[in-house]
Amino acid sequence: MTTENFDLFGNPFVVSPTKRGRPPHDVTPKTRNRVSMLVALGWTNPRISAAMGVTLPTLHKHYFYELRQREVARDRLELRRLEMAWDMAEAGNVGAFKEFGKLLERNDRMEVERKMGSDPKSDSKPERPGKKVVDEQRAMDADADLMAELEQEAAQHALHS
Numbered sequence: 437m438t439t440e441n442f443d444l445f446g447n448p449f450v451v452s453p454t455k456r457g458r459p460p461h462d463v464t465p466k467t468r469n470r471v472s473m474l475v476a477l478g479w480t481n482p483r484i485s486a487a488m489g490v491t492l493p494t495l496h497k498h499y500f501y502e503l504r505q506r507e508v509a510r511d512r513l514e515l516r517r518l519e520m521a522w523d524m525a526e527a528g529n530v531g532a533f534k535e536f537g538k539l540l541e542r543n544d545r546m547e548v549e550r551k552m553g554s555d556p557k558s559d560s561k562p563e564r565p566g567k568k569v570v571d572e573q574r575a576m577d578a579d580a581d582l583m584a585e586l587e588q589e590a591a592q593h594a595l596h597s
Contacts, residue, residue, distance in 0.1 A: 447489060461490050463498045471495070471502040476509035514543070 467488065474484045481503065485495040496503065505512070518539055524532030565573075 461494050461498060468499065468502060471499045472505070472509060473513065475502055475506050476513040478510075514539075518543075 470488065471484060474487065479487070481495060482492060485492045488495065490498075502509075518536070521532050521536040521539055525536050
């Protein structure tokens, strides 16, 4: 009779191995969910394999599908959070209803930022004015400065008269 021991993080370990080498990796729904969550959080494959206690080839072998979902994993995680908050809110949980509202506001902000970021004009650098335009602007600024100076002198001259 062997009882399974668990470490601080809930991972099983063998106190005294009976065979040589590393024990085979057991894929469970819990470990699949862990990998999916870490992919959604943006972790790299080497970091995930180290955290899971498996080699990189083992990670690729057993969790190929989860690793391929990197592009949509974050959206799926957000979807799951929204679903859970909504289910709890429908059951009458006021805190969940408030949390759903916060998630909704955050989603709206992200959509606005996404739309603003996709504007083709914002991606390009602002157009730099040519030399003639810069010279004309400098001339107009100098003209305005001269007019302001003349008006100030006229005002001082009027006070002395």
